[in-house]
Amino acid sequence: MTTALPAAGGAADAAASPSARTARGGFGRYLLRRVLQSLVVILVVSVIVFALLHALPGGPARGVLGQQASPEQIAAFEAANGLDQPVVLQYLSFLGRTVTGDLGESYLLNQSVADAIGLRLPKTLLLTGLSLVVAVLLAVPIGVYQAVRRNRAVDYWLSALAIVAYSTPTFFLGMLLVLLLSQTAGLLPAAAPQGSGVAEVLAQPAGLVLPVLTGAVPIVATFSRYTRSATLDNLAEDYVRTARAKGTVYRRVVLRHVLRNSLTPVVAMLGYHLPVMFGGALVVEQLFNYPGMGLLFWSAAQSSDFPVLLGCVLVISVATVVGSLLADLVQALLDPRTRGGLR
Amino acid sequence: MTAGLRRFAANRLAVAGAVVLGLLVLFAVLGPLAYPTDQVTTDLASANLPPGADGHLLGTDALGYDNLGRLMVAGRVSLLVGVLAGALATIVGTVWGAVAGYVGGVVDAVMMRVVDAGIAIPAIFLLLVLSTIVRPTVGMMIVVLGLVSWLVPARLIRAEALSVRTRDYVVAARAMGATHRRTVFAHVIPNTVGTVVVNATFQVADAILLVAYISFLGMGVQPPTTDWGAMLNDGISFIYQGAWWLILPPGLAIVLVVCALNFVGDGLRDVVDVRGRAA
Numbered sequence: 298m299t300t301a302l303p304a305a306g307g308a309a310d311a312a313a314s315p316s317a318r319t320a321r322g323g324f325g326r327y328l329l330r331r332v333l334q335s336l337v338v339i340l341v342v343s344v345i346v347f348a349l350l351h352a353l354p355g356g357p358a359r360g361v362l363g364q365q366a367s368p369e370q371i372a373a374f375e376a377a378n379g380l381d382q383p384v385v386l387q388y389l390s391f392l393g394r395t396v397t398g399d400l401g402e403s404y405l406l407n408q409s410v411a412d413a414i415g416l417r418l419p420k421t422l423l424l425t426g427l428s429l430v431v432a433v434l435l436a437v438p439i440g441v442y443q444a445v446r447r448n449r450a451v452d453y454w455l456s457a458l459a460i461v462a463y464s465t466p467t468f469f470l471g472m473l474l475v476l477l478l479s480q481t482a483g484l485l486p487a488a489a490p491q492g493s494g495v496a497e498v499l500a501q502p503a504g505l506v507l508p509v510l511t512g513a514v515p516i517v518a519t520f521s522r523y524t525r526s527a528t529l530d531n532l533a534e535d536y537v538r539t540a541r542a543k544g545t546v547y548r549r550v551v552l553r554h555v556l557r558n559s560l561t562p563v564v565a566m567l568g569y570h571l572p573v574m575f576g577g578a579l580v581v582e583q584l585f586n587y588p589g590m591g592l593l594f595w596s597a598a599q600s601s602d603f604p605v606l607l608g609c610v611l612v613i614s615v616a617t618v619v620g621s622l623l624a625d626l627v628q629a630l631l632d633p634r635t636r637g638g639l640r
Numbered sequence: 641m642t643a644g645l646r647r648f649a650a651n652r653l654a655v656a657g658a659v660v661l662g663l664l665v666l667f668a669v670l671g672p673l674a675y676p677t678d679q680v681t682t683d684l685a686s687a688n689l690p691p692g693a694d695g696h697l698l699g700t701d702a703l704g705y706d707n708l709g710r711l712m713v714a715g716r717v718s719l720l721v722g723v724l725a726g727a728l729a730t731i732v733g734t735v736w737g738a739v740a741g742y743v744g745g746v747v748d749a750v751m752m753r754v755v756d757a758g759i760a761i762p763a764i765f766l767l768l769v770l771s772t773i774v775r776p777t778v779g780m781m782i783v784v785l786g787l788v789s790w791l792v793p794a795r796l797i798r799a800e801a802l803s804v805r806t807r808d809y810v811v812a813a814r815a816m817g818a819t820h821r822r823t824v825f826a827h828v829i830p831n832t833v834g835t836v837v838v839n840a841t842f843q844v845a846d847a848i849l850l851v852a853y854i855s856f857l858g859m860g861v862q863p864p865t866t867d868w869g870a871m872l873n874d875g876i877s878f879i880y881q882g883a884w885w886l887i888l889p890p891g892l893a894i895v896l897v898v899c900a901l902n903f904v905g906d907g908l909r910d911v912v913d914v915r916g917r918a919a
Contacts (some may be wrong), residue, residue: 334753334756337753338753338756338757338760339757339760341753341754341756341757342757342760342761345757345758345761349769349770349773352773457653460899460902460903461895461899463902464845464849464894464895464898464899464902465891465894465895466849466852466853466856466869466872466891466894466895467853468853468856468872469872469887469891469894469895472872472876472879472887472891473887473891475879476879476882476884476887480879480880480882487880572759572760572761572762573762575762575765576762576763576764576765576853579764579765579857580764580853580856580857583857584876594765594768595768595857598768598769598771598772598857598859599858601772603772606768606769606772607769609765610761610765610766610769613761613762613765614757614760614761614762615760617759617760617761617762618756618760621760
């Protein structure tokens with residue numbers, strides 16, 4: 298949601314273009330360079346998170362001890378936790394703890410941040426994964442259909458509909474679905490499944506329908522557009538003309554040749570799309586009270602539980618960096634035009 | 641320029657978007673003059689009225705605020721924060737991207753890794769963390785939103801600057817002794833203006849969405865100030881009583897304004913592309 302719909306492709310193009318250039322110089326070198334680049338980015342992220350921790354009014358000590366703490370208590374806490382040391386040393390020890398998986402203790406949950414996230418992340422991945430599957434199953438046929446019928450009325454209207462869907466805040470869409478399908482029609486429960494494990498959540502499939510649907514619609518809006526433009530690019534390729542000239546039926550050309558080639562960039566886009574999906578999960582989980590990482594983050598924001606907030610930010614950011622790294626690598630590996638230096 | 645206008649007018653959705661945008665701005669800015677309501681003191685005696693009751697065209701909310709009047713003043717906040725945050729993000733991103741692309745080398749690499757890191761932290765998460773640290777007033781929302789959303793324009797403008805810096809007029813300006821600062825501000829940035837303007841439109845649309853998300857999550861501007869997202873947050877508890885008038889108007893207002901901006905942006909892009917082809 299941080300990227301305007303039409304600009305999203307542009308940002309990804311910018312990220313993908315180095316792959317086209319450097320792949321010729323050898324995939325191994327490209328791989329090494331992208332991995333190093335990603336490590337640098339993760340380091341910068343850790344600096345930002347560390348800076349946020351220290352941007353709290355009064356610093357981390359005030360955060361832990363509360364607004365009523367006396368200067369003596371704060372001094373004692375700072376000495377006990379090494380907060381009186383030079384900032385660089387503090388950062389290094391923060392980095393060391395983070396790398397070993399120690400994200401600190403929640404102020405409120407009586408649980409380590411790593412445990413709190415570890416318990417909820419699978420449920421968020423389940424919800425997001427289901428939304429993603431539903432969304433791709435809808436978006437790919439819509440995008441291909443639009444490309445085949447390009448510039449006809451139906452293409453025009455589907456494109457406009459995608460912009461409307463993109464412009465609809467996820468929470469408003471969810472509220473509309475609750476109002477229509479749950480309140481008025483009484484078809485589906487408005488509350489998401491509860492429970493601590495993935496199995497318990499899966500045991501209540503009716504409750505999953507509205508959250509999954511709400512999460513899927515914005516992804517459909519974006520990915521039908523990607524699919525449409527990727528398919529259009531491929532329809533203009535020579536192999537389409539060759540296949541047609543050999544007498545292959547148009548439908549078969551589209552389904553067997555064009556679709557396969559258009560799916561690569563679309564699948565790679567999923568990697569760049571992770572931050573948007575996490576953002577969507579935050580809103581969907583809050584709206585439907587689904588016990589995932591988004592809801593954890595939201596409650597932590599309500600109660601200023603900083604270790605949880607910053608732990609979540611760190612996990613999500615690393616996932617985002619790894620996601621776009623994988624997307625770049627998949628593109629460099631699978632797109633024949635960037636494969637030059639592989640053999 | 642007239643050719644550009646004609647090109648814009650040919651895109652009917654863009655024209656419709658511009659009209660809707662104009663009407664919504666008028667509604668929010670001038671509406672309260674034609675339909676004055678009290679949006680500061682609560683009136684619990686006339687809370688939760690349905691539309692039409694007691695002269696309240698769109699009913700009242702749980703605190704007795706007139707809903708139509710609230711929609712107008714909320715629109716002022718949503719639009720103001722969206723436009724100013726979008727403008728701030730565009731300015732910061734343009735300068736950052738232009739400098740990175742123009743200077744190149746190590747400076748470029750460092751500046752772009754900062755952008756990569758910023759993009760890796762989803763804006764909505766960063767915004768929620770920041771809103772627990774600073775008090776979310778209107779001015780603070782503009783600054784914070786602007787500071788988390790300049791990254792995409794920075795990437796776009798850097799890509800443009802990379803190609804602009806090798807053009808003859810930039811080389812000529814340097815040869816004639818123009819300073820780097822002058823070259824960036826007088827030659828590089830003006831030649832990326834098409835991209836800047838188109839992106840600014842989408843930037844404002846995204847900022848309006850983001851501010852709605854933050855307010856909906858209860859971390860935005862505080863009462864009695866409100867915006868469309870906060871109105872939806874207030875209305876959600878009444879969804880089970882079928883109080884659609886608390887949900888639909890602010891929600892549709894957000895959809896309308898964001899759609900309109902996206903359509904206008906598409907139209908502007910047509911205009912810019914034409915100029916690019918002619919040059």
